[in-house]
Amino acid sequence: MAPSKYDWPVAGERSLIGTRVSRVDGPAKTSGQAKYTLDLVPPGMLYGKMLKSPYALAKITALDVSAAKSMPGVKAVHVIQDVGTTIQWAGDEIVAVAATTEGEAEDALRAIKIEYQPLPHLVTEEDLSQVGTRGKLGEEQRMGDPDKAFSDPEAVISEGFYGVPVITHCCLEPHGDIAAWNGDQLEVHASTQAVTGLVGQFAEGLQIPASTVRVICQYIGGGFGSKFQADRWGMVSARLSKAAGAPVKLMLERDAEQMVAGCRPSTFANVSVAATKDGTLTGWKSQSWGTGGVGGAGVPPLPYVVRIPNQAKRHTAVSTNIGPARAWRAPNHPQACAITMTALDDLAAKLKMDPIAFYRKNAALLGDRSANYMEEFTKGAELAEWDKHWHPRGAGSSGPIKRGLGVSLHTWGGAGHACICRMRIQPDGAVEFEMSTQDLGTGTRTIMLMVAGETLGLPIEAITLNIGDSKYPAGGASGGSTTVGGVSSATRRTAIDALDQLFAAVAPSLGATADQLEAVGGQIRVKGAPGKALPWKQACAKLGVHAIEASNKNPGPGALISSGVGGVQIADVSVDTETGQVTMNRMVAVQDCGLVIDIKTAESQVFGALIMGVGYALFEEKIMDRATGRMLNPNMEFYKLAGLGDVGELRVHMMTGPGYDERGVIGLGEPPVISPGAAISNAVANAIGVRVSTLPLTPDKVLAALEKGASA
Amino acid sequence: MAKNKNGSGFSRRKFLKGVGVGTGALSAGLLSPAETLSHAGGALAFGTPQGPGAVPITLHINGQAHRLSVEPRVTLLDALRMDLEITGAKRVCDRGTCGACSMLLDGKVIYGCSMLAIDAQGHEITTVEGLSHNGRPHPLMTAFVAHDGQQCGFCTPGFIVASKAFLDRTPHPTREQVNHGLGGNLCRCGTYHGIREAVLDVGNPTGKAKTGGQAHGAL
Numbered sequence: 001m002a003p004s005k006y007d008w009p010v011a012g013e014r015s016l017i018g019t020r021v022s023r024v025d026g027p028a029k030t031s032g033q034a035k036y037t038l039d040l041v042p043p044g045m046l047y048g049k050m051l052k053s054p055y056a057l058a059k060i061t062a063l064d065v066s067a068a069k070s071m072p073g074v075k076a077v078h079v080i081q082d083v084g085t086t087i088q089w090a091g092d093e094i095v096a097v098a099a100t101t102e103g104e105a106e107d108a109l110r111a112i113k114i115e116y117q118p119l120p121h122l123v124t125e126e127d128l129s130q131v132g133t134r135g136k137l138g139e140e141q142r143m144g145d146p147d148k149a150f151s152d153p154e155a156v157i158s159e160g161f162y163g164v165p166v167i168t169h170c171c172l173e174p175h176g177d178i179a180a181w182n183g184d185q186l187e188v189h190a191s192t193q194a195v196t197g198l199v200g201q202f203a204e205g206l207q208i209p210a211s212t213v214r215v216i217c218q219y220i221g222g223g224f225g226s227k228f229q230a231d232r233w234g235m236v237s238a239r240l241s242k243a244a245g246a247p248v249k250l251m252l253e254r255d256a257e258q259m260v261a262g263c264r265p266s267t268f269a270n271v272s273v274a275a276t277k278d279g280t281l282t283g284w285k286s287q288s289w290g291t292g293g294v295g296g297a298g299v300p301p302l303p304y305v306v307r308i309p310n311q312a313k314r315h316t317a318v319s320t321n322i323g324p325a326r327a328w329r330a331p332n333h334p335q336a337c338a339i340t341m342t343a344l345d346d347l348a349a350k351l352k353m354d355p356i357a358f359y360r361k362n363a364a365l366l367g368d369r370s371a372n373y374m375e376e377f378t379k380g381a382e383l384a385e386w387d388k389h390w391h392p393r394g395a396g397s398s399g400p401i402k403r404g405l406g407v408s409l410h411t412w413g414g415a416g417h418a419c420i421c422r423m424r425i426q427p428d429g430a431v432e433f434e435m436s437t438q439d440l441g442t443g444t445r446t447i448m449l450m451v452a453g454e455t456l457g458l459p460i461e462a463i464t465l466n467i468g469d470s471k472y473p474a475g476g477a478s479g480g481s482t483t484v485g486g487v488s489s490a491t492r493r494t495a496i497d498a499l500d501q502l503f504a505a506v507a508p509s510l511g512a513t514a515d516q517l518e519a520v521g522g523q524i525r526v527k528g529a530p531g532k533a534l535p536w537k538q539a540c541a542k543l544g545v546h547a548i549e550a551s552n553k554n555p556g557p558g559a560l561i562s563s564g565v566g567g568v569q570i571a572d573v574s575v576d577t578e579t580g581q582v583t584m585n586r587m588v589a590v591q592d593c594g595l596v597i598d599i600k601t602a603e604s605q606v607f608g609a610l611i612m613g614v615g616y617a618l619f620e621e622k623i624m625d626r627a628t629g630r631m632l633n634p635n636m637e638f639y640k641l642a643g644l645g646d647v648g649e650l651r652v653h654m655m656t657g658p659g660y661d662e663r664g665v666i667g668l669g670e671p672p673v674i675s676p677g678a679a680i681s682n683a684v685a686n687a688i689g690v691r692v693s694t695l696p697l698t699p700d701k702v703l704a705a706l707e708k709g710a711s712a
Numbered sequence: 713m714a715k716n717k718n719g720s721g722f723s724r725r726k727f728l729k730g731v732g733v734g735t736g737a738l739s740a741g742l743l744s745p746a747e748t749l750s751h752a753g754g755a756l757a758f759g760t761p762q763g764p765g766a767v768p769i770t771l772h773i774n775g776q777a778h779r780l781s782v783e784p785r786v787t788l789l790d791a792l793r794m795d796l797e798i799t800g801a802k803r804v805c806d807r808g809t810c811g812a813c814s815m816l817l818d819g820k821v822i823y824g825c826s827m828l829a830i831d832a833q834g835h836e837i838t839t840v841e842g843l844s845h846n847g848r849p850h851p852l853m854t855a856f857v858a859h860d861g862q863q864c865g866f867c868t869p870g871f872i873v874a875s876k877a878f879l880d881r882t883p884h885p886t887r888e889q890v891n892h893g894l895g896g897n898l899c900r901c902g903t904y905h906g907i908r909e910a911v912l913d914v915g916n917p918t919g920k921a922k923t924g925g926q927a928h929g930a931l
Binding site for chain 1: 783785786790793794797799800801802803804805806807809810812839840841843844849852853856857858860861862863864865866867868869872890891892894895897898899900901902903904905906907908
């Protein structure tokens with residue numbers, strides 16, 4: 001196959017790619033000038049508020065909104081779920097109002113008369129014996145001969161119970177939008193991970209042509225997988241706006257954000273693992289279950305990464321009356337990882353093996369990225385000072401403070417979503433390009449500008465990028481670590497096409513053919529003849545009166561992106577055995593993601609993932625009240641995020657260079673957030689000598705595990 | 713058959729609404745003047761019930777006086793964001809936990825969600841917008857950009873303001889002091905690493921910060 005003209009510059013010929021560039025929207029964000037959906041106040045805007053169900057499962061038996069309609073400042077009332085409807089979770093929306101101020105809207109909600117018939121709900125699932133008919137037992141999946149593996153008299157078998165509860169997304173900017181009509185044209189400012197995708201959702205939901213819908217999102221205050229949908233409140237804001245004849249902002253309150261707009265499904269499992277005496281894995285058995293609300297949840301990929309030859313596994317999806325599941329960074333992987341890598345760690349401890357040596361022993365079972373993992377173990381062990389600080393389980397210091405190290409590994413796909421880029425080069429040298437994508441804070445704007453600048457031989461300051469508006473060519477949803485692959489490859493192809501047009505226009509002036517030209521350092525020049533060059537502006541002047549317009553997309557020709565990464569993480573903790581308090585000393589992440597465009601923002605993704613990981617490992621849980629069916633911590637004082645002092649020292653190493661760069665660009669949002677739960681749980685087990693079965697590793701559970709261990 | 717129980721039946725707004733009306737009741741002589749003074753921050757005219765309708769107030773924000781009309785239940789944060797469109801301070805938890813609404817009141821950092829607008833009269837309020845001078849960013853902003861102390865950016869203005877107040881009282885902090893001193897602000901994307909480096913950088917421009925004792929002396 002002939003080499004494609006669409007490729008990445010090789011090492012040594014890159015001016016921007018692989019360097020450390022500060023994010024281009026940093027100044028707007030740090031100065032407070034960046035305007036998020038929550039910040040916008042278009043003229044005449046009304047505030048929308050929604051009446052929420054206090055019951056987890058109930059039938060609406062009476063509803064009267066007449067008093068609310070006549071409250072001061074109220075401009076529109078919309079019944080979302082009427083009498084006869086059965087509510088499936090607490091916090092579900094029933095009536096929406098739009099009023100001149102937030103206070104008036106809330107007053108109006110209090111004037112609504114409603115009656116419910118509460119029904120028996122289920123909101124907890126950790127104890128599978130209590131879920132009754134709400135659990136749906138899946139087919140058993142078998143591979144090899146698990147019974148033989150476990151009945152082998154020589155086998156070393158470890159059994160345990162492990163689990164990860166439901167957590168929330170807790171986006172700092174809540175879900176929601178501002179809807180405004182201009183005649184039959186709908187304009188929506190939304191806090192969304194899918195600017196392009198929302199157009200079709202609004203069109204379908206409101207039964208209007210997609211050509212009449214425009215969606216805008218310049219800045220989004222966190223999504224993490226929870227903001228792909230227009231959602232019910234999106235439709236409601238549009239309907240309220242239509243009825244009131246004014247823009248309506250309808251964004252969730254913090255309690256609703258926690259109750260209904262963020263839910264990572266739980267997974268619990270009873271696991272048995274078998275190995276030969278030398279540590280070679282032979283068998284896996286698991287009975288797992290979990291919930292993601294009424295619809296249950298996906299089946300986690302157990303056992304995770306490690307291809308144990310003989311397996312028997314069965315999963316029960318539990319339907320509960322909690323808010324519905326949403327994708328949370330690396331859907332299903334953190335749960336599968338936390339269960340697999342803790343179960344394997346317990347087996348390694350039973351075998352009296354160093355867990356890194358255990359994984360090396362089983363390298364043949366680690367799939368395509370096995371060699372990568374081995375390199376990452378070496379680097380991770382060095383950064384974590386593994387040889388100095390690791391000790392056999394529970395064999396640390398004798399005082400009340402116990403230190404321990406734990407390790408985990410993870411994988412993810414990546415690739416790139418479908419998207420279209422459009423670029424114009426003006427005769428005056430101005431370069432502008434655009435796509436209807438969004439920057440979640442991952443650095444999408446920055447890497448797109450870096451790719452354009454790299455290709456055109458220009459500094460990023462010389463290029464204008466427009467995103468965050470559906471009037472631009474279609475972008476993909478930012479999910480599954482597919483954004484960087486999509487936007488970087490589409491931008492690269494488009495910029496190469498634009499440059500080809502420029503070369504054709506400039507070539508005669510330089511006495512060369514177009515294919516002899518290159519764009520480097522703000523010049524168009526003849527390859528190998530540095531004297532024969534034109535500065536960018538003069539080169540563009542050769543276009544005469546016609547600007548260049550180029551457009552290209554992903555997928556497309558050329559090996560610009562690929563898929564499949566591996567990462568290794570090591571946690572270093574101290575556990576106070578008198579209080580149960582776990583303190584993070586250090587987290588080490590070693591991660592590959594192919595060709596890294598911006599080292600700085602890539603590292604930030606990993607730092608952020610480690611910090612989110614510390615949060616769900618130590619603090620986070622959506623706590624449901626069995627009696628009332630309500631979430632007990634729909635706020636931020638009792639739904640605990642990690643604070644600055646909770647995260648310890650963080651060390652990030654990106655695997656780059658030969659063997660990695662050639663793979664092209666691969667996404668990074670998901671992979672590094674997968675391992676922290678397992679790594680931290682393993683570090684705690686290493687420190688105190690017993691396993692704390694479920695995350696989060698709160699002091700009460702640590703003390704309970706110690707007590708159980710002492711009496712065992 | 714249960715009657716309307718809208719949510720928990722208790723919200724910050726309802727609580728503050730009560731406080732707003734109550735301030736008038738206090739002023740009407742239910743409590744001693746001293747108690748009234750301490751409660752109202754001395755900014756209100758005694759004996760004049762406030763609300764429940766909108767009342768005219770004056771707020772001094774970033775060196776400028778703003779006259780506006782707000783209901784007494786409206787928080788300082790909401791008055792800035794909704795009435796004046798000064799939106800650098802963000803509303804996130806809305807109950808004094810996350811620090812996204814951090815702003816300065818007479819130079820001291822406060823949570824704007826936890827103070828009534830009417831009580832902020834007579835004080836000098838500084839938001840993140842007030843830290844840039846003639847378009848020149850505050851050194852902390854430059855450092856946050858350089859160390860990538862932001863991702864989605866929603867917590868960032870609050871962190872900038874809190875960091876400014878922190879450095880004002882701790883000009884040359886250690887790592888441990890930063891960990892402790894910025895404990896009143898939360899980030900979801902996980903930008904603490906960059907924030908910590910940025911604040912240490914501004915506080916110790918000539919070199920590395922002294923490292924405080926690590927937890928348990930473990931490292």
